[in-house]
Amino acid sequence: MPLNQDFVGRSYTSDVPFQIGREHIRQFARAVGDDNPLYHDVEAAKAAGHADLPAPPTFLVTAIPGNLGLPTDDPALGLDYTLVVHGEQRFTLHRPVVAGDELVVRSTLASIRSVGRNELLVTSYEFTSTSGELVAEGTCSLVSRGTAPPR
Amino acid sequence: MPPAITYDDVDVGTVIGDRTFSLRRSDLVRYAGASGDFNPIHWNERAAREAGLPGVVAHGMLTMATAGRLVTDWAGDPGAVVEYGVKFSSLVVVPDDDEGAEISVQGIVEKKLDGGRVVVNLTVRHQGAKVLMAARATVQLG
Numbered sequence: 001m002p003l004n005q006d007f008v009g010r011s012y013t014s015d016v017p018f019q020i021g022r023e024h025i026r027q028f029a030r031a032v033g034d035d036n037p038l039y040h041d042v043e044a045a046k047a048a049g050h051a052d053l054p055a056p057p058t059f060l061v062t063a064i065p066g067n068l069g070l071p072t073d074d075p076a077l078g079l080d081y082t083l084v085v086h087g088e089q090r091f092t093l094h095r096p097v098v099a100g101d102e103l104v105v106r107s108t109l110a111s112i113r114s115v116g117r118n119e120l121l122v123t124s125y126e127f128t129s130t131s132g133e134l135v136a137e138g139t140c141s142l143v144s145r146g147t148a149p150p151r
Numbered sequence: 152m153p154p155a156i157t158y159d160d161v162d163v164g165t166v167i168g169d170r171t172f173s174l175r176r177s178d179l180v181r182y183a184g185a186s187g188d189f190n191p192i193h194w195n196e197r198a199a200r201e202a203g204l205p206g207v208v209a210h211g212m213l214t215m216a217t218a219g220r221l222v223t224d225w226a227g228d229p230g231a232v233v234e235y236g237v238k239f240s241s242l243v244v245v246p247d248d249d250e251g252a253e254i255s256v257q258g259i260v261e262k263k264l265d266g267g268r269v270v271v272n273l274t275v276r277h278q279g280a281k282v283l284m285a286a287r288a289t290v291q292l293g
Binding site for chain 2: 024027028030031032033034036038039048050054055056057058059061062081082085086087088089091092093094096139
């Protein structure tokens with residue numbers, strides 16, 4: 001079943017800001033075996049010029065709602081997660097994300113297009129502070145295997 | 152602590168590192184908890200096989216984060232990474248043993264940009280196959 005193109009262009013904004021927590025940064029760093037003191041020691045982070053512990057470059061994946069950040073789990077989209085593989089991921093950080101930041105996440109389903117027998121879903125994200133500063137952006141591509149419409 | 156490396160220290164072709172990392176089942180469970188990605192293909196053999204996979208596979212995002220350590224360790228300050236993107240090209244199957252799956256990560260400075268920024272290209276392999284393609288980080292150096 002091809003995916004529902006009506007979803008292209010739809011955006012979703014998180015109801016409550018995602019608060020970046022110190023312990024969450026430490027937990028994420030430990031999970032990737034990273035003992036960089038800037039992730040763990042607030043004094044070391046401050047000595048390096050950060051307001052608090054900086055987040056690892058891919059940390060914002062934890063702030064993306066839902067499965068792999070698709071803006072909706074709406075069954076009307078027709079996405080079968082057992083057919084999905086992660087195609088591509090990108091983060092652009094306009095400044096370091098640090099513990100204490102509160103970010104509003106806006107996800108937009110940017111496109112659905114056929115690539116051979118597969119479909120490629122591209123979702124873009126904006127992470128904005130509660131005072132309206134665009135802090136980071138992201139892009140996620142998912143591959144929906146074998147669902148492209150017949151030509 | 153400013154980044155340990157300065158812009159003038161590096162040239163196109165500078166090797167930033169060459170390391171191997173091992174990913175074990177316990178690392179996948181830990182990453183699932185920290186990231187919130189509890190897809191059972193990353194920790195449950197039965198679910199992975201039902202999904203047509205040869206076994207439990209690492210989260211692509213865990214591979215991406217692990218490869219990124221080469222860059223943040225080189226730069227010193229993880230806040231120096233201003234952009235990081237990858238394409239996932241091959242799965243990392245993680246066996247149920249104490250050694251886990253080994254991934255090798257090599258990084259090289261590919262480009263010097265204006266404003267003290269450099270682009271690092273990462274080559275990430277598991278059992279000879281590239282698991283990430285077009286893996287690039289832009290780093291702000293002092």
